[in-house]
Amino acid sequence: MRKKLEMIELGMIMLIIMNCEAKLVVQQPKGLINEFAKKNQTEIKYIVASYGHIPWGRSLIGEVVLSQPEDGCSNISSVQSVQIKETPFLMMKIGECFHVTKSKNAEAAGAKLAIISDPLPIENQTLDDYGMGGRISIPTIKIGKEDADVIENFIKTHNSSNSTENIVVLSLTFQLITTTHVNYSFWLSAQNRLSYKLLKDFHTYFNKFGDLATFTPRFYFFTSWWAQYFNFTMEAPSHCISGGRYCNPDPDG
Numbered sequence: 270m271r272k273k274l275e276m277i278e279l280g281m282i283m284l285i286i287m288n289c290e291a292k293l294v295v296q297q298p299k300g301l302i303n304e305f306a307k308k309n310q311t312e313i314k315y316i317v318a319s320y321g322h323i324p325w326g327r328s329l330i331g332e333v334v335l336s337q338p339e340d341g342c343s344n345i346s347s348v349q350s351v352q353i354k355e356t357p358f359l360m361m362k363i364g365e366c367f368h369v370t371k372s373k374n375a376e377a378a379g380a381k382l383a384i385i386s387d388p389l390p391i392e393n394q395t396l397d398d399y400g401m402g403g404r405i406s407i408p409t410i411k412i413g414k415e416d417a418d419v420i421e422n423f424i425k426t427h428n429s430s431n432s433t434e435n436i437v438v439l440s441l442t443f444q445l446i447t448t449t450h451v452n453y454s455f456w457l458s459a460q461n462r463l464s465y466k467l468l469k470d471f472h473t474y475f476n477k478f479g480d481l482a483t484f485t486p487r488f489y490f491f492t493s494w495w496a497q498y499f500n501f502t503m504e505a506p507s508h509c510i511s512g513g514r515y516c517n518p519d520p521d522g
Contacts, residue, residue, distance in 0.1 A: 293410070296330065296438045301423045305416075313416050313439075315384075316391050318409035319456070320369060320402025328442040329382055329408075331358040335424055336378075340364025341371040341385075345378035358439060360384040360417065365494060369401045372409040382441065383409040386417030395456075397491065399518070410441070451482045459488045460517050490515045 293313040295302050305311070317323060334357045337346045341361035348357050359380035361371050368385060375383035387394070391411050398405075420437060427435035455471075457464035468486065475484060496503060496513020509516035 292440075292442050292444070293412070294440050294442075295420075296440050298423075298435050298437065300435070301420065301437055304419050304423065308419075310416075313412055314391070315410045315412045316394060316396060318368065318372065318396035318398070318402075318411075320396075320398035321372060321405045321408045323408050323443060325443045326445045328440055329358075330438065330440045331355050331381060333358050333360055333384070333420060333424065333437040333439055334380070335359075335421060336361040336375070340366070341374050341383075342366035343374070345374045348378050348380050356381040358382040358384055360386065360420065362417075363387045365498075367399050367401075368396050368409065368411075369398045369405065372405050372407065373401065375409075376405055376407045381407055383407060384417075385409065385411045386414050386421075387411050388414040395489075395491075397489065449481070451478075452485070453482060454485045454487050456487050456489045458518065490517060492516065 293315050294311070295305060295313070305313070332355070334348045336359050339362045341359070342364045345359070348359055356379055359375045359378065359382070361375065361383065363385060364371070371385060372383045385396075391413055394411065396409060396411055423435075424437055455464075455468070457468075478484070493506065493509055493513035493516050496505060496509065501512035501514060503513070505511070505513040506516065508518070
């Protein structure tokens with residue numbers, strides 16, 4: 270059993286069952302709800318990380334607190350909710366550290382949800398754990414910078430107000446959906462042979478699913494933030510191609 274768990278960890282494999290959905294909604298204040306209404310939005314688009322505990326079938330609600338430091342890449346000041354008797358959501362900007370580092374620091378600061386804003390389109394991104402995700406229990410999501418800026422500007426504008434009416438509260442509901450057909454994926458590491466062993470061992474169970482499920486194998490890669498910082502004009506590391514746009518995890522660590 271332990272050997273199989275190690276194989277999954279080393280192979281960097283993530284199983285996604287596409288029978289779930291979640292909604293991120295502004296619950297208050299009215300002023301912020303109106304700001305999103307101007308954009309014809311009732312919900313905030315986001316993606317969820319492959320690490321941390323995802324409470325499917327439950328809802329989370331929390332006040333949004335801005336991280337100090339903004340990028341959450343170093344120790345974050347302890348966070349505390351002002352209005353509701355719940356631990357808050359912590360919002361951070363993209364920075365020069367791994368997402369999992371931000372999540373780790375957010376959890377240590379007392380947050381129950383880490384929110385990361387990103388100026389790049391989030392639709393085709395993933396939030397991966399880089400081998401440390403097993404140590405994190407809170408969920409992490411990423412939202413677009415445009416939506417994050419609306420929230421951040423509202424908080425900063427009303428920061429000096431003593432009224433609790435302007436406290437920003439979001440709710441996140443993870444809904445389970447009943448379906449007769451499931452789409453699922455394995456995320457694999459191309460450089461790890463255990464990934465291919467898993468596929469071979471899984472073949473028996475794949476056949477049992479038959480027409481009830483659609484399986485898609487995917488290979489994990491990421492974009493080098495250092496190469497992106499220099500607009501992909503620098504020489505790419507040996508484990509990357511296309512100037513650092515597509516990278517495998519460095520086998521040397």
